Amino acid sequence: MAEVIVVTSGKGGVGKTTTSASLAMGLAKRGKKVAVIDFDVGLRNLDLIMGCERRVVYDFVNVIQGECTLKQALIKDKRIDTLFVLAASQTRDKDALTEEGVEKVLKELEHQGFDYIVCDSPAGIESGAVMALTFADEALVVTNPEVSSVRDSDRILGILQAKSRRAIEGREPVKEHLLITRYNPTRVEAGEMLSYKDIQEILRVPIIGVIPESEEVLQASNQGSPVIHQKDTDAAAAYHDVISRFLGEEQPLRFVDYVKPGLLKRLFGGK
Numbered sequence: 001m002a003e004v005i006v007v008t009s010g011k012g013g014v015g016k017t018t019t020s021a022s023l024a025m026g027l028a029k030r031g032k033k034v035a036v037i038d039f040d041v042g043l044r045n046l047d048l049i050m051g052c053e054r055r056v057v058y059d060f061v062n063v064i065q066g067e068c069t070l071k072q073a074l075i076k077d078k079r080i081d082t083l084f085v086l087a088a089s090q091t092r093d094k095d096a097l098t099e100e101g102v103e104k105v106l107k108e109l110e111h112q113g114f115d116y117i118v119c120d121s122p123a124g125i126e127s128g129a130v131m132a133l134t135f136a137d138e139a140l141v142v143t144n145p146e147v148s149s150v151r152d153s154d155r156i157l158g159i160l161q162a163k164s165r166r167a168i169e170g171r172e173p174v175k176e177h178l179l180i181t182r183y184n185p186t187r188v189e190a191g192e193m194l195s196y197k198d199i200q201e202i203l204r205v206p207i208i209g210v211i212p213e214s215e216e217v218l219q220a221s222n223q224g225s226p227v228i229h230q231k232d233t234d235a236a237a238a239y240h241d242v243i244s245r246f247l248g249e250e251q252p253l254r255f256v257d258y259v260k261p262g263l264l265k266r267l268f269g270g271k
Helices: 016-029 060-064 099-111 127-134 147-163 185-189 196-203 215-222 234-246 263-267
Strands: 003-008 034-038 083-086 116-120 138-143 175-183 207-212
Touching: 003 016, 003 127, 016 034, 016 083, 016 116, 016 138, 016 175, 016 215, 016 234, 060 099, 099 116, 099 127, 116 127, 127 147, 138 147, 138 196, 147 175, 147 196, 175 196, 196 207, 207 234, 215 234
Parallel strands: 003 116, 003 138, 034 083, 034 116, 138 175, 175 207
Antiparallel strands: none
16 A cells, blocks of 8 residues: 655745655655655646656646556656656646546556655645645645744644545544754744744644754755755755654654854854
8 A cells, every 4th residue: 555645834935845855765765666746736846856857748737637647757766766756737727636636646656556655735725735635644744943834834734634535534534743844943042933842832743853954955956856865964864864753763853952152153253
């Protein structure tokens, strides 16, 4: 059985697509067969972060509407043989995604032996976002450590608990994980950001990881490479920790503690 994972949030720009790409690649690096699907019809970005934008011939909507086969639309990653990307359409309307069509694609991926299907959701609560979470078995809710982002995440959790297929059919609920991105312990210490403990207390969802605020994330995106692929960076290490926890391995939470700067740094302008 393929496990369907939705990466979602109520707010745009929090790092959903970055997370989807790194989650998919991290699982593939562990030997899993993984497909990652862009549900953001009209505003696709996943292909850019995965570095395969020039290889997109057919997209998710083409498959749903029978204009090509799933095999024709899936793009194999050049770095890992067990990782595949299904791009969104740039020209269609979000209504082009139908529940029946999405279910058909997910079932076909399962028949092709995929272990995980990662659904990169658009932000908000419109039809594309709801479609992405409909068939979810697990959900990574991505939030930044700011009040508006946390509030919007709370709204998404409510939708997961009400509108997912599991909820509608009265089955075991979608397993929820909280991922905090752009975390800066120095700003938390200064009272400029919510702490990870504050966020967990508000949302009451287990934390699967905390990704530090880092320029490495932007650099990786611009290079067409998931940040988890960047060696010797804190952001990549944090995403590897997320993969370990997702697969049930014990892993201490890193990059969350404030480290007081030394005397020299304070003397020369450090905080």
